[in-house]
Amino acid sequence: MLLAIDTSAGTSVAVVDFTRGVIAERGEADTMRHAEIVGPFILECLREADIAPAALSGVVGGMGPGPFTGLRVGIASARVFALGAGKPLVPVISHDAIAYGHYRRGHSGPLVVVTDARRREIYWSAYSQADAVGLPVRVGSPGLAKPAELDDPAWLHALWPRIDAATVAAGDLGLVAELSFAHHRPFAANVPLYLRSPDVTLSNGPKRVSR
């Protein structure tokens, strides 16, 4: 069994198992309460699944892409939970969970996953299909764009079906990890996908105060 945590959009926590699927899941779409609810969600999922941290096989962390402040809460929680429980951290790209969920519910063929990056920008990933075991095949890596760029007919994936997701389900995130592990697929890097530099401007020295 795996504990999965994602805060790349709202907050979602789940306990999943390869054979039993999603055993417990909690979600909240509010993007302002990650730090408040992540702890209670973890506790509730573990209790509902009736599993002790020591009995888990790993902790799945959604690496984004996602707006920084919220994204960090989930990654910090996943990394430190893994440390505390003495279990490996399994990093998964959050968009892969959205795509996986969509394919699982019957979609087939190309798919573009889009999430809100704030400041009138969006995060996107492109998938060609689900493979034989059901894992989404990402062919366009997570990117940051202005909405108009994706509407441009010249864009590589412009004509592909598009899903705009407001939430990421930790259950799907966990199942992507289970399938990847079972079929010896590589996991993502343990690095947050901010896809944006911190906004800071180098000043040109102190401003003059006297007239």
Place this chain on the structure above:
Amino acid sequence: MVTNRTDPLVLGIETSCDETGIGIVRGTTLLSNTIASSMDEHARYGGVVPEIAARAHLDELVPAINAAIAEAGIRLHDLDAIAVTCGPGLSGALMVGVGAAKALAVALDKPIYAVNHLVGHVGADLLHHSIHTSRTETSDAAPLEYPTIALLVSGGHTSLLLVRDLVSDVELLGETIDDAAGEAFDKVARLLSLPYPGGPQIDRVAADGNPKAIRFPRGLSQPKDMAAHRYDFSFSGLKTSVARFVEQRQDAGEPVPTADVAASFREAVVDILLTKALAACADYGVPRLLLGGGVIANQRLRHIATERTDAAGIALRIPPLSLCTDNGAMIAALGAQLIMAGREPSTLEFGADSTLPVDQIQV
């Protein structure tokens, strides 16, 4: 829920500004004070950039926890509780620590104490420094006496507190109404073309200067300020005054007397900080003053504080500098005090509160 209330083993997590602090204490005994600072990454911007600080916390947390438990010689499962700073501070930075602390508490099935950063600075003084004690630092093992006035000065805060009891009665007497004192040092350092952080640079340059060369203003010290702002601080007027002085020299084609400006500026900051702190001691009849915060590293501040408190018959306490700057040990120390006082843990629902009032010692 807490099994050991006499000598609890507590891990403290502090991420309110640019230091990722992990501390481990057993009761009042310090076992580890591990600090990873992102200060160097902020240097080119001349001040703390919140997003850079928050990213660094996420990168440093796990290595810092590992380093702390190794130094303390404990296993995470030995802990009696987790303590974490939930405010005040930079909200994005605080959230990293809050999320991590909750996850650790649930993973270990340990109680969690969400505590106030400013009160943590006072709690630092309670630690017996079994490690990290150098001969030059005061290592006063005598217990902190109450009530005490506490002056907490850093790049993020400048506050004057009346502490009647660490775990139950802390009152805010005054705080800065604009810049923190540490920010004023950084800004004036930039005016003088000195690097970040400004405090040590101003201290270095001021060593050759005359503190009485230029009379810079003391903020909120006029009789008219005494009603509403008796214990409040203001440093923006002082910074403007220094800027104006420097510009006048430059406009006249004269060299800027950097050493004198640095010494006189530092004198103005130190003077107003201690004048107000000692006024609070006198007004409340409290013969004890505790200093905390990163600016306490300033040698002139410590020197004048010693002189003036000696003259006034006030007992001065300055924790070792490694416990004055932001750190996790002070958070663990405050957590341990709450446990020893019989307090119940925080519930898991608390959030990060960037403006947490000082009288909320535990959330």
